[in-house]
Amino acid sequence: MPDSHPHSYYGGQAVIEGVMIRGPQHMAVAVRSPDGTIVHRSEELSGVMAGSVRRIPVLRGMIVLYETLSLGIRALTWSSMVAAGREAQEVSKGQMLTSLAFALAFVGAVFFAGPVLLTSWLGSVVGSEYVEVTVEGLLRLVMLIGYVWLIGRLPEVRRVFAYHGAEHRAIHAYEHGRVLTPQAVREYPNAHPRCGTAFLLTVMVLSFFLFIALGTPPIWVRLIERIVLIPLIAAVAYELLRLGQRYGDAPIIGLLYRPNLWLQSFTTRDPDDDQIEVAIAALERALALDQPLVRAEEPRLADEPLA
Numbered sequence: 001m002p003d004s005h006p007h008s009y010y011g012g013q014a015v016i017e018g019v020m021i022r023g024p025q026h027m028a029v030a031v032r033s034p035d036g037t038i039v040h041r042s043e044e045l046s047g048v049m050a051g052s053v054r055r056i057p058v059l060r061g062m063i064v065l066y067e068t069l070s071l072g073i074r075a076l077t078w079s080s081m082v083a084a085g086r087e088a089q090e091v092s093k094g095q096m097l098t099s100l101a102f103a104l105a106f107v108g109a110v111f112f113a114g115p116v117l118l119t120s121w122l123g124s125v126v127g128s129e130y131v132e133v134t135v136e137g138l139l140r141l142v143m144l145i146g147y148v149w150l151i152g153r154l155p156e157v158r159r160v161f162a163y164h165g166a167e168h169r170a171i172h173a174y175e176h177g178r179v180l181t182p183q184a185v186r187e188y189p190n191a192h193p194r195c196g197t198a199f200l201l202t203v204m205v206l207s208f209f210l211f212i213a214l215g216t217p218p219i220w221v222r223l224i225e226r227i228v229l230i231p232l233i234a235a236v237a238y239e240l241l242r243l244g245q246r247y248g249d250a251p252i253i254g255l256l257y258r259p260n261l262w263l264q265s266f267t268t269r270d271p272d273d274d275q276i277e278v279a280i281a282a283l284e285r286a287l288a289l290d291q292p293l294v295r296a297e298e299p300r301l302a303d304e305p306l307a
Contacts, residue, residue, distance in 0.1 A: 011305030013072045014164035015079035019282040022305045026289040029075045030282035031082040038281050039082050061235030068306050073099045112226035115139040120219050129216035137208035148266045165190035166271035166279035171307050182276045190268035191261040193244040194307040198260035202237040
């Protein structure tokens with residue numbers, strides 16, 4: 001029977017014509033170049049991304065959010081150059097920080113501050129401020145679902161979503177102890193409980209209940225709350241995803257996490273064999289780099305990156 005308990009967990013992201021895989025100590029990217037070959041890039045992780053601080057509950061969720069964005073930005077930028085047939089160059093720290101700041105500002109402005117401003121008039125009209133904050137939370141959920149559905153209509157994004165499915169399937173196969181072949185990988189589903197899409201939905205649901213509990217202070221206070229509390233909400237969302245990964249076979253947990261798996265039908269597509277081959281190449285490169293550093297012991301559940 002395959003070993004369904006890996007000694008270390010792997011996660012990753014889809015990139016332009018490729019896949020990025022993050023392991024305990026290394027990140028590896030594999031991209032299909034215009035001539036059909038698979039081009040690789042890898043780097044050793046350091047600092048908070050690989051240190052013991054990453055195992056501290058709650059704090060590790062904030063670190064995962066940072067590393068997902070920073071590694072993803074570097075991998076996306078590099079993959080776009082390879083896929084376009086250009087000479088790939090490393091992303092400078094300044095470029096990465098600028099892109100990271102822009103991404104956080106976009107999420108904060110559109111998905112957190114935006115619903116506050118769009119519903120700020122509702123309380124005085126209906127005579128209930130709690131109706132206002134409830135509608136705000138529902139609008140935030142609708143905006144997230146609508147956004148992922150809308151971008152999924154773009155042909156270029158659909159290809160990225162197919163690589164997303166390939167990445168999930170490859171990780172599933174690894175976690176079930178399978179030999180990484182296209183045939184074995186294809187047997188597994190596109191959805192994964194640690195998916196970044198599931199993470200975003202969990203963040204939105206948590207923020208819905210938290211912001212209702214905080215009530216309706218002046219609008220400027222609410223705007224600050226929505227932005228400042230993002231890291232804390234993300235940290236708690238990550239802990240919940242870990243529970244889903246660990247106890248997903250329990251009927252109640254499986255039922256609670258079903259919306260997370262459903263939303264992934266918007267952000268994944270069935271990959272072809274070429275895309276699965278790229279995902280396998282990225283995962284095998286990360287495994288090969290980590291192998292000398294991974295000890296054969298109990299699963300390192302604190303090191304669960306988003307998939």
